[in-house]
Amino acid sequence: MAQLSVSHRLRRTPFSDGVTAAGAKSFTVYNHMLLPTVFRSVEEDCAHLKSAVQLWDVSCERQVELRGPDASRLMQMLTPRDLRGMLAGQCYYVPIVDETGGMLNDPVALKLSEDCWWVSIADSDLLLWIKGVAYGLRLDVLVDEPDVSPLGIQGPLADKLAARVFGDSVTDLRFFRYGWFEFEGTDMLIARSGYSKQGGFEVYVPDTNIGMPLWNALMEAGRDLDVHAGCPNLIERIEGGLLSYGNDMTRANTPHECGLGRFCNTQTAIGCIGRDALLRVSMEGPIRQTRAIEIDGPAVPACHDYWPMMAGDKTVGRVSSAAWSPDHQTNVAVGMVRMTHWDDGTELVVQTPDGPRGALVREQFWHG
Amino acid sequence: MAQLSVSHRLRRTPFSDGVTAAGAKSFTVYNHMLLPTVFRSVEEDCAHLKSAVQLWDVSCERQVELRGPDASRLMQMLTPRDLRGMLAGQCYYVPIVDETGGMLNDPVALKLSEDCWWVSIADSDLLLWIKGVAYGLRLDVLVDEPDVSPLGIQGPLADKLAARVFGDSVTDLRFFRYGWFEFEGTDMLIARSGYSKQGGFEVYVPDTNIGMPLWNALMEAGRDLDVHAGCPNLIERIEGGLLSYGNDMTRANTPHECGLGRFCNTQTAIGCIGRDALLRVSMEGPIRQTRAIEIDGPAVPACHDYWPMMAGDKTVGRVSSAAWSPDHQTNVAVGMVRMTHWDDGTELVVQTPDGPRGALVREQFWHG
Numbered sequence: 001m002a003q004l005s006v007s008h009r010l011r012r013t014p015f016s017d018g019v020t021a022a023g024a025k026s027f028t029v030y031n032h033m034l035l036p037t038v039f040r041s042v043e044e045d046c047a048h049l050k051s052a053v054q055l056w057d058v059s060c061e062r063q064v065e066l067r068g069p070d071a072s073r074l075m076q077m078l079t080p081r082d083l084r085g086m087l088a089g090q091c092y093y094v095p096i097v098d099e100t101g102g103m104l105n106d107p108v109a110l111k112l113s114e115d116c117w118w119v120s121i122a123d124s125d126l127l128l129w130i131k132g133v134a135y136g137l138r139l140d141v142l143v144d145e146p147d148v149s150p151l152g153i154q155g156p157l158a159d160k161l162a163a164r165v166f167g168d169s170v171t172d173l174r175f176f177r178y179g180w181f182e183f184e185g186t187d188m189l190i191a192r193s194g195y196s197k198q199g200g201f202e203v204y205v206p207d208t209n210i211g212m213p214l215w216n217a218l219m220e221a222g223r224d225l226d227v228h229a230g231c232p233n234l235i236e237r238i239e240g241g242l243l244s245y246g247n248d249m250t251r252a253n254t255p256h257e258c259g260l261g262r263f264c265n266t267q268t269a270i271g272c273i274g275r276d277a278l279l280r281v282s283m284e285g286p287i288r289q290t291r292a293i294e295i296d297g298p299a300v301p302a303c304h305d306y307w308p309m310m311a312g313d314k315t316v317g318r319v320s321s322a323a324w325s326p327d328h329q330t331n332v333a334v335g336m337v338r339m340t341h342w343d344d345g346t347e348l349v350v351q352t353p354d355g356p357r358g359a360l361v362r363e364q365f366w367h368g
Numbered sequence: 369m370a371q372l373s374v375s376h377r378l379r380r381t382p383f384s385d386g387v388t389a390a391g392a393k394s395f396t397v398y399n400h401m402l403l404p405t406v407f408r409s410v411e412e413d414c415a416h417l418k419s420a421v422q423l424w425d426v427s428c429e430r431q432v433e434l435r436g437p438d439a440s441r442l443m444q445m446l447t448p449r450d451l452r453g454m455l456a457g458q459c460y461y462v463p464i465v466d467e468t469g470g471m472l473n474d475p476v477a478l479k480l481s482e483d484c485w486w487v488s489i490a491d492s493d494l495l496l497w498i499k500g501v502a503y504g505l506r507l508d509v510l511v512d513e514p515d516v517s518p519l520g521i522q523g524p525l526a527d528k529l530a531a532r533v534f535g536d537s538v539t540d541l542r543f544f545r546y547g548w549f550e551f552e553g554t555d556m557l558i559a560r561s562g563y564s565k566q567g568g569f570e571v572y573v574p575d576t577n578i579g580m581p582l583w584n585a586l587m588e589a590g591r592d593l594d595v596h597a598g599c600p601n602l603i604e605r606i607e608g609g610l611l612s613y614g615n616d617m618t619r620a621n622t623p624h625e626c627g628l629g630r631f632c633n634t635q636t637a638i639g640c641i642g643r644d645a646l647l648r649v650s651m652e653g654p655i656r657q658t659r660a661i662e663i664d665g666p667a668v669p670a671c672h673d674y675w676p677m678m679a680g681d682k683t684v685g686r687v688s689s690a691a692w693s694p695d696h697q698t699n700v701a702v703g704m705v706r707m708t709h710w711d712d713g714t715e716l717v718v719q720t721p722d723g724p725r726g727a728l729v730r731e732q733f734w735h736g
Contacts, residue, residue: 003394004372005405006672008688009491009614010396026371028378029397032491032614037373099503104496123377123400125493128472129500135467135641136504246377246400273503304374320376 010034013059014149014211018219022229030060030123036231043326046235049154049198050327053161054230055218056152058195058202061107063148064119064127068141071115073271074134078119079109080255080272082265086111091176091191094119095255095263096126097274101281102251103258104129106243108193110178110204118189118204120150122245133273149211151203153218157225158200164221165214166190170201183217186210195232197240197367235323238332241292241365248290248320248334254278256286257336288317288338292365295331295350296358299324309335309359310349316341319350319359328366337361378402381427382517382579386587390597398428398491404599411694414603417522417566418695421529422598423586424520426563426570429475431516432487432495436509439483441639442502446487447477448623448640450633456481459544459559463623463631464494465642469649470619471626472497474611476561478546478572486557486572488518490613501641517579519571521586525593526568532589533582534558538569551585554578563600565608565735603691606700609660609733616658616688616702622646624654625704656685656706660733663699663718664726667692677703677727678717684709687718687727696734705729 004010004027011033013019024036036057039045048054066074076083079094086092088111096105096119105126110118119126131143153162159171166181170190173179178191189204205211219227243249249258255278256264266272266279293309300322309317317337325332333350341348344363349356372378372395379401381387392404404425407413416422434442444451447462448469454460456479464473464487473494478486487494499511521530527539534549538558541547546559557572573579587595611617617626623646624632634640634647661677668690677685685705693700701718709716712731717724 002372002374002392002402003406004370005394005396006370006670007396007612007615008671008673009612012673024370026373028373028375034370038371098499125496128493128497131466132497132500132502133504134500136501136506138504244375244377247375302374303376305376305380 006034013057014205014208015057015059015151015215017212018055018215019057019229024229031062031121031125033060033062035060036229037234039229039231042234042323045230046233047326048226048228049196049230049233049236051156052226052228053153053155053157053200053222054228055215056154056194056231057229058152058232059149061120061122061150063146063204064121064130065144065146066117066119066130066141068115070139070141071117074130074139074141075109075117076269076271077133077273078130080264080266080269080275080278082268084268088113089177089179091178091193093263095258095260096129097255097272097278098129098251099273099277101254101274101277103245103249103253103255104251106245106249106260110189110191118148124245147206147208149205149208151205151211151214152194152200153203154194154196154200154230155198157222161218161222161225161227162190162201165217173201183214184210195242196236197242198236234321235325235332238321238323238334239325239328239366241367243290243334244321254281254286256281257289259290288336289342291335291337291342292362293319293333293335293350294360294362295319295322295333295352297331300331300357301353303333308351309337310351311341316348325366332366333359374402381425382573382576383425383427383519383583385580386423386583387425387597392597399430399489399493401428401430403428404597405602407597407599410602410691413598414601415694416594416596417564417598417601417604419524420594420596421521421523421525421568421590422596423583424522424562424599425597426520426600427517429488429490429518431514431572432489432498433512433514434485434487434498434509435483437483438502438507438509439485442498442507442509443477443485444637444639445501445641446498448632448634448637448643448646450636452636454479457545457547459546459561461631463626463628464497465623465640465646466497466619467641467645469622469642469645471613471617471621471623472619474613474617474628478557478559486516492613515574515576517573517576519573519579519582520562520568521571522562522564522568522598523566525590529586529590529593529595530558530569533585541569551582552578563610564604565610566604602689603693603700606689606691606702607693607696607734609735611658611702612689622649622654624649625657627658656704657710659703659705659710660730661687661701661703661718662728662730663687663690663701663720665699668699668720668725669722671701676719677705678719679709684716693734700734701727703729
C-alpha cells in the first residue's frame with residue numbers, strides 16, 4: 001500500500017460519489033481512471049461477493065466505439081478470433097494482438113450492428129492502436145470513446161436485484177448476451193457478463209448524469225439482499241482463473257501463452273493483423289503457458305513484482321498474481337511456466353519476498 | 369489523498385528502491401508506472417528544488433523508439449512541428465496530434481540519427497498510435513519500448529552535481545541538446561532538459577541494472593549540495609506554465625488551444641497527420657486557450673476535477689490544475705478560457721469545492 005495523489009488526470013467516474021460514500025479503502029488506476037480495490041477487506045469483500053450481490057464501479061472498462069461501413073472489417077483485423085458467426089446481441093471475449101501476435105489488450109467486444117461495435121477494454125489505450133490502424137489503412141470508420149461507463153452487478157443475488165430495477169426479463173439474458181433495458185427513461189445495454197465467476201450483469205451506463213441515480217436505485221432496491229459496493233476481487237479472480245492484462249500478460253505474450261489459444265482461429269480469422277505470427281504458434285504450440293499455482297505456507301505478501309519459479313537452480317517460470325484464499329486454505333496464484341515443468345502436479349519453488357516457498361503447478365484453476 | 373493498491377501492472381522502476389528509501393510519501397500512476405509526487409511536502413519539495421538539486425525518478429517518461437529507413441518520415445507524420453532542420457543531438461518538444469488535430473501526447477523527441485528516434489512520452493500509450501499508423505501505412509520501421517528510464521537531475525546545483533559524476537563537459541550542453549557520457553563503463557544519453565524551470569539534466573538510463581548504482585553515485589556525490597530525491601512539483605510546474613497532459617489538455621484539445629501554436633508549422637510540416645485540421649485552426653485561431661489563473665483567498669483544495677470559471681451566470685472556462693504558491697503568496701492555476709474573457713487582467717469567478725473565489729486571468733505564467 002502507498003498513498004495515491006489524485007489529480008484530474010486520474011479520472012473520476014459517474015459513480016465515484018457512491019464509491020466514496022460506500023467507504024472504498026483503496027484504489028488502483030486503470031485506463032487513467034480510478035478503480036476501487038478494497039471496501040471492507042479483500043477477504044471480506046470476497047466472501048460477500050460469493051454470498052450476496054455487489055455493485056462494481058468498473059467505469060474504467062472504457063468503450064472504444066467503431067462506427068461506419070468498415071467497422072466489422074476493422075474489428076476482425078484486431079483479433080484472431082473468428083467473428084463471422086457473431087450476431088448483434090452477443091459479446092465475445094477477444095484477444096487483441098499486434099503484427100507479431102503480442103497481446104495489446106483482452107477486451108470484450110459487443111456487436112451492436114454490422115457497422116457499430118463497442119470494445120470494452122482492459123488497461124491499455126487500445127483506442128490509439130485502433131485509430132492508428134484505421135488511419136493508416138484509410139478505413140471508412142470512426143473510432144472514439146463514448147460517454148459509456150460499465151456498472152457491474154455481481155454475485156449470486158445479481159438476478160434478483162437486477163430484476164427489481166430493470167424488470168424480470170433481464171434475467172432471461174444468457175451468458176455473454178446483451179439486451180436493452182430502460183431506467184428512468186434512458187435505454188441501457190445490459191449484458192450477462194463480468195469479471196467474476198459469481199454471475200451477474202454489466203450495465204453500460206450511457207450518460208454520466210444517470211450514473212448516481214442508477215447507483216442509488218440499485219442500492220435502495222437491494223437493501224434486503226445485503227447489496228454492497230464491491231470491486232473486482234483479487235482472491236476470487238485468481239481462484240476463477242481470470243487473467244489481468246498488465247499483471248498476468250503483456251505485449252510480450254501471445255494469446256497461446258496466456259491459455260487463450262481457444263480464442264484464436266488462425267485458419268479462419270481472415271484479415272487479422274497478427275494472424276501470420278500466430279499461425280506459427282498455433283501449429284507448434286507455445287513453449288510457456290499460464291498455469292494455476294498453489295503456494296505453500298501462510299499468506300504470501302502482495303505480489304508487486306514477478307516472483308521467479310525455480311526447479312533447482314533453473315528459473316522455469318514466474319508468478320504474477322497471488323493471494324491467500326480463505327476458502328481453499330492455500331495461496332492461490334497465477335504463473336507462467338515453461339513446458340518442461342508445466343504438467344499438473346509439478347513441484348517447484350517460488351521466490352517470494354519472504355523467502356522460498358514450495359509450489360504446485362495445477363492444470364485447473366479453482367473456480368471459486 | 370487515497371490509498372493506492374500496488375500490483376505488477378503498476379510497474380516499478382529501476383530507481384524504486386532509492387525512491388522508497390528516500391521516503392516518498394505519495395505516488396501517482398503515469399504510463400502504467402509509479403511516479404512519486406511528494407517527499408517532504410509539496411511546499412518543502414518546491415523550495416528545495418529552487419535552491420539545491422534533486423534526483424527525479426521520471427522513468428515513467430517511457431521511450432518509444434522508431435528505428436528503420438522510414439523513421440524520420442513517420443516522426444514527421446506524428447507532429448505538426450517542422451522537423452526538417454533538426455539534427456542528431458537535438459531534442460524538440462513536439463505536440464502529437466491525430467487526424468482531427470486533437471492532442472494525443474506532448475513528448476520530447478530526440479533525434480539519434482536519420483533512422484532512429486526516441487520519443488519521451490507523457491501519459492498515454494503513444495506506442496500504440498505510432499505502431500498502428502506504421503502498420504497501416506506499411507512503413508519500413510520498427511516501433512518499440514526500449515529499456516531506457518529517464519532520471520532527472522533538477523535544480524540550480526544540477527550542473528555542479530552532474531559534473532562530479534559525468535565530468536565537466538556535461539555542463540557544456542546547451543538547452544534541449546544532448547550528448548553521450550559514461551558511467552561505470554555504460555554510455556548514457558544526457559540531455560539538458562526536464563519538467564521544471566530550475567534547470568538541469570535528464571539522464572536516459574539505458575539498462576535497469578545500472579539504475580540504482582547511478583542513483584547511489586549521484587546521492588553520494590551530492591551530499592554537500594543537499595541533494596535530495598524529488599519529483600515533478602505541482603507548484604513549480606504551474607508557476608512555470610508547464611502543462612500536464614491528461615490534466616490541462618486531452619485529445620479534445622488542439623495544440624493551439626493549449627498555447628502550443630508556436631510548435632505547429634502547418635505550412636511546412638509536410639506529411640503531418642493532423643495538418644489539414646490544424647491549418648484551419650492556425651488561420652482562424654482557437655476560440656479558447658490556456659491561461660495562467662490567479663485565484664484569490666487562502667490555499668485552494670486539491671484540484672481533482674475541472675473547476676468552472678464563470679463570468680456572471682456564464683461558464684467561460686475551467687481550471688484544471690491549482691496550488692498555493694508560497695513564493696507568490698497566491699493560488700497559481702492553469703485554466704482554459706474562452707476568447708471573450710481571456711485578456712490579461714480579466715476578472716472571473718472560479719467554482720472551487722470550497723465555494724466561489726475571485727480569479728484573475730493572466731497572459732504570463734509566473735516562471736518560478
